[in-house]
Amino acid sequence: MPEAGWCDGCKAYVWLDESGGCVNGHEASMVSGVYEAEPDRDLLEEALESAERAAERAGEAAKGAWEEARPLLKDAGATAEKAANELAEGLKRFGEAIAGRTPRASDPSPPPPEPEGTPDDSESG
Ligand SMILES: [Zn+2]
Structure with a gap:
């Protein structure tokens, strides 16, 4: 640790x-x-997950639009395909950029508070 x-x-x-x-x-x-x-791993993983979900949704939407538009774009197919590839590449880079962040980049959280009311075993009578 x-x-x-x-x-x-x-x-x-x-x-x-x-x-x-x-x-x-x-x-x-x-x-x-x-x-x-x-390390703030939870925060990092949370950010990663939500980014992943967003990328997935964006990817599916783009794919759907691409499938719909494909027949209409037969002539301009090459250009549109290039654009779709660029979008996919951009999403991939976005994911990589986030994944590249290390937990150590952030400040550590302060130490846990000292336990109060420690067990009193020095009871004498
Ligand atoms: Zn210092």
Whole structure:
């Protein structure tokens, strides 16, 4: 699990590099409160999924329109096919661009709050 901590240089929670320093170049001595943080994978996956659905819908609509228009466009077939291919290519690139984003690009979430009311096992009487 990736590690994050408070950086005095950045005055923010940051991801740590392999040597325990801030990913923005500050040394490990400036980092305190190190904790393990979950990347915002849920958010990323949610964005990916909705983009995928949108691309699917757009793809189906474009395909339907293309199938309908195809007989009418026999003469201009080459041009229309090229346009359809360009649309498909654009959708593909859009998906790739989103998929290329790494969770690490965003700031880590702050550490979880300290548990309150720790079990009191030092009961003596
Ligand atoms: Zn820093």
